[in-house]
Amino acid sequence: MKKRSLIPILYIAFLMLPIYWLVAMSFKTTNEILSGFSLFPQTFTLENYVTIFTDPTWYWGYINSIAYVTLNTVLSVCVALPAAYAFSRYRFLGDKQLFFWLLTNRMAPAAVFALPFFQLYSSIGLFDTYLAVALAHTLFNVPLAVWILEGFMRGIPKELDETAYVDGYSFPRFFVTIFLPNIKAGVGVAAFFCFMFSWVEMLLAKTLTAVEAKPIAAVMTRTASSAGYELGLLAAAGTLTIIPGAIVIWFVRNYIARGFAMGRV
Amino acid sequence: MRTENQKAWFFVLPVLALVAFNALVPMMTVVNYSVQETFGNNQFFWEGLGWFEQILRSDRFQAALGRQFLFTALILIIEVPLGIIVALSMPRKGFWVPVCLVLMALPMLIPWNVVGSMWNIFTLPQIGLLGYFLNDVLGVNYDMTQQPISAWITVVVMDVWHWTSLVVLLCYAGLVSIPDAYYQAAKIDGASPWSVFRYIQLPKMKTVLTIAVLLRFMDSFNIYTEPFVLTGGGPGNSTTLLSIDLVKIALGQFDLGPAAAMSLIYFAITLLVSWVFYTLMTKDDAQ
Numbered sequence: 001m002k003k004r005s006l007i008p009i010l011y012i013a014f015l016m017l018p019i020y021w022l023v024a025m026s027f028k029t030t031n032e033i034l035s036g037f038s039l040f041p042q043t044f045t046l047e048n049y050v051t052i053f054t055d056p057t058w059y060w061g062y063i064n065s066i067a068y069v070t071l072n073t074v075l076s077v078c079v080a081l082p083a084a085y086a087f088s089r090y091r092f093l094g095d096k097q098l099f100f101w102l103l104t105n106r107m108a109p110a111a112v113f114a115l116p117f118f119q120l121y122s123s124i125g126l127f128d129t130y131l132a133v134a135l136a137h138t139l140f141n142v143p144l145a146v147w148i149l150e151g152f153m154r155g156i157p158k159e160l161d162e163t164a165y166v167d168g169y170s171f172p173r174f175f176v177t178i179f180l181p182n183i184k185a186g187v188g189v190a191a192f193f194c195f196m197f198s199w200v201e202m203l204l205a206k207t208l209t210a211v212e213a214k215p216i217a218a219v220m221t222r223t224a225s226s227a228g229y230e231l232g233l234l235a236a237a238g239t240l241t242i243i244p245g246a247i248v249i250w251f252v253r254n255y256i257a258r259g260f261a262m263g264r265v
Numbered sequence: 266m267r268t269e270n271q272k273a274w275f276f277v278l279p280v281l282a283l284v285a286f287n288a289l290v291p292m293m294t295v296v297n298y299s300v301q302e303t304f305g306n307n308q309f310f311w312e313g314l315g316w317f318e319q320i321l322r323s324d325r326f327q328a329a330l331g332r333q334f335l336f337t338a339l340i341l342i343i344e345v346p347l348g349i350i351v352a353l354s355m356p357r358k359g360f361w362v363p364v365c366l367v368l369m370a371l372p373m374l375i376p377w378n379v380v381g382s383m384w385n386i387f388t389l390p391q392i393g394l395l396g397y398f399l400n401d402v403l404g405v406n407y408d409m410t411q412q413p414i415s416a417w418i419t420v421v422v423m424d425v426w427h428w429t430s431l432v433v434l435l436c437y438a439g440l441v442s443i444p445d446a447y448y449q450a451a452k453i454d455g456a457s458p459w460s461v462f463r464y465i466q467l468p469k470m471k472t473v474l475t476i477a478v479l480l481r482f483m484d485s486f487n488i489y490t491e492p493f494v495l496t497g498g499g500p501g502n503s504t505t506l507l508s509i510d511l512v513k514i515a516l517g518q519f520d521l522g523p524a525a526a527m528s529l530i531y532f533a534i535t536l537l538v539s540w541v542f543y544t545l546m547t548k549d550d551a552q
Contacts, residue, residue, distance in 0.1 A: 007354040011433075012368050015426060018387040019371070021394045025386055037397045079279040086276035091267045098277065105288050107535050109487035111508040112528040115515050116291030139287040142280055202378045202490050203512075217378045221494075231386060238379040245374025246367075253363040256370055256434060 019242070025235035033231050048236035058237070061216035064130070065199065066244065068213065071134035073194040076141040077149075077187060084149035085175070089158065102143040113139065114207045121208055128210045136204045141194040148193060148259065152186025189259035192252045199245060216241060298525035316526035326527065328502070329510040330534075333486065336506055339421050340428075340485040345478060347425070348432025353466070355437055366437075369430040381494025384423045409496060413503035420492045420504055427491065428481060435477040439470035475546045479539060486535055507531055 025033060026048055027041040052058040086092070087099060117136050118127070126132040160182065164174040180187070202217040209215060220237050252259060299316055301309040320326050356362055375383070390396040390408055399407040409416045443465060451461050489508035492498070498505035498513070505513075511531060515524035 004354045005356065007351055008356075008365055011351050011429075012365065015369065015372055015430070017394065018383050018426065021387050022383045033392060037391060037401070039394075075283075079283055082276035083280040086273035089267060090270040090273035092269070092271050092273040095273075098281070102280070102284060104536060105284060107483045107487075107532075107539055108288070109489070109508055109511070109528075109531055109535065111487070111489050111511045111515075112295065112532055113291050114512065115521075115524070116294040119294060120290055135283075136287065138283050142284055146280060196374055200374065200376045202376055207516075217376055220378065220382065231392070234382055235386060238375075238382055241376050241379050242371070242374070246371060249367055249370055249374060253367050256366045 022235050023239050025231060026239045028232055028235075030230060030232050045232075048232045049240075051233060052236055052240065057219055061214060061219035062240065064209075064213050065205075065215045065217075068130040068133040068137075068205070068215070069195055069198040071130055072137045072141060072198040073191050075134055076138050076145045076194045077191050079138075080142055080145035080149055080190065081187075084146050084153055085179075087146065087150045088153035089161070099146075102146060106140050106143050108139070110201065110203045114203055117204060118207050127208065128212045130213050132208045133205050133213060133215070134198075136208055137194075137198045137201060140201075141197055144193055144197065145190045148190045149183070149186050152183050152189070156182050185255050188252050189255050192248055192259065195248055196245065295525045295528050298521045299529055302522055312522060316522045317530065320523055320526045320530060325510070326530075329505055329507050332503075332505065333507040336421070336488075337482060337485045340424055341478065341481060343421070343425055344429045344432050344481055345474075348429050348477065349436050349470070349474075351429070351433045352436035352440060353462070355433070357441060366434065369433055372427050373430060377490035378494050380423065380427055381491045384419065384426075384491075384495050388419055409500075411500055413500055416496050416500060416504050420495060423491060423495060424485060424488070428484065431480060432477045435473040436470050439473040440466060443469050471546075475543070478546065479542055482542060483535060483539060486538070 024039075024041055027044050027046070028038075029043055029045050029047065032038060032042055087095060113136075121127050121132040121136070126135070156179070160178065161174065164178050169178070202215070205215045206218050206221075209218065216237065220234060249256065300312055300314070302312040302315075303309050355365055372380070385393075387393045388396045388407075388409055390400050396407065399405045406412075407415050409419050447465050448461070451465060456464075487508060488506060489512065492504055492506060493509050493512075496504045498509045508531075511524060511527055514520050514527065
């Protein structure tokens, strides 16, 4: 038994090493970083974090990112709910083809869409807004949300729907007061995945924004190139981008495994 | 059983409208560019399939495609078995389960450009933990900006670090769904660990493993941000994967025609290979 737990421990250690290094760097001064190797910060400093929290270009980067990610999550889950219900409960003309077509959008390389998206959103006047990024990210998040929710809804017996109709519930009332509470976990997992993929995606987010809605990634890239080599600052900014993900994942920790299997186990 | 009801289409309409807007309009733009030549000023000339021919015959595209297939093959060969091994050795219940799961999922929640920066900082010679360890402690000559081999190893290890957990979590989800009775029956029959794996665990993991392989194929085939931030495609062109090359042509050189043709070829290859994987892996179910 001891020997077996060695593998997960080694694997997790491998995962944590680069993260540890990033966090350690964020507490070092630029001098210390450039002067040589040190395993722990010798002169512990919060300077890098202070810079980020006091400079509007920095903290607005975070606010912008969180704004479009939240918008995308709400939008994706809201449109995916009725669609997933339809796929899980009814057969209709072209349902299989539609489902497959939705999934093919998950396969499209983001690089293919970068330029056409830029032109599309510029021409309808949405360039450099939260809505543009949120809408663009629905391309891969909506199919994913439909897929996950459909998996969870299939596990709910149809008798639940029928009993509710016999009891005189209207469809909207049934859906909101009875059905939704039953698939809470599924909604949570779907929202988590939308959050995750919108939060980590950078190519489209950067292409569709300039100043007003610039994501944190764009601010980081600019720092890396313009301000010489401020590794400490870059590390601190990177460390802060890990926190929202860590918070969100804590909420769905009991459903992660099932969620990654898209409710299909 | 699902009932026949054409009104269900109304439930699907919002999704359809949203995805059609996002997928069809840009796709038509790409198709449009791919068959035309432009010299600016919004003047376009019919080019037919010329760009497609040019791209398919160019050494540059073939080299990038070759690198892409090599990269994806390495990723699948390393990540899938490693993911299965880690999932098999994980505890099934108790306090450590959620801790393991959260820690393992963490790399996947880090923005992709930060993953690139993080590995850059991690591998810098003299400054980075790994770079220092390899160069100054082990005496290996390791420099990502100079040696293509170092760059390749780093990009592959970075992806293993980033995405193996996806395979682990999927397989783990399959494993915990196996009832204890199966294991007890195997024990009574005196089954070896290998036959437990082969005849109980592997079949139960089949669905999730299909999802894992498909997702890992698609995502590694479309990878852009992490290697771009880490190596910028270099040294030379050694780590210029398909997406990096495509963005160079489309946004760097602004060669819209060739870029569009390349996009369509790229997308077609992704779809085709995904479809082949999917058919092969679900073949037994159909029989």
